[in-house]
Every structure is written in structure tokens, then in C-alpha cells.
Amino acid sequence: MSEEPTSGRTRQLPVFHCPYCGDEDLTPHEDSGWRCSACLRAFSVRLIATGVQG
Ligand SMILES: [Zn+2]
Numbered sequence: 001m002s003e004e005p006t007s008g009r010t011r012q013l014p015v016f017h018c019p020y021c022g023d024e025d026l027t028p029h030e031d032s033g034w035r036c037s038a039c040l041r042a043f044s045v046r047l048i049a050t051g052v053q054g
Pocket of ligand 1: 018019020021022023036037038039040041
């Protein structure tokens with residue numbers, strides 16, 4: 001018997017994968033970066049545009 005709510009009301013964080021090895025074990029690195037615990041690469045993610053159309 002499952003007790004987990006499956007009504008879709010729970011908001012999940014977006015799944016983010018390491019762009020180099022695809023692992024999901026990422027930890028914050030410095031200011032705006034992430035470090036992959038699998039391949040030990042550190043990288044940054046930067047928003048360059050929004051969905052607003054001009
Ligand atoms: Zn990686």
C-alpha cells in the first residue's frame with residue numbers, strides 16, 4: 001500500500017545531470033557553479049535568455 005501522494009501536487013526540483021558524464025550527484029561549487037561527484041568536473045550554469053518573445 002503506497003502512502004506517497006501521487007496527485008501531482010508535490011513540486012519537484014528540476015533534474016539536472018552532469019553535462020560531461022551524465023551523473024546526477026552534483027554539489028554546489030563556489031558561487032554559481034556545480035561540481036560533479038562522479039567525474040569531479042566543476043562547471044557553471046548561466047541563464048542567457050528567458051522565454052519572453054519580442
Ligand atoms: Zn560528471
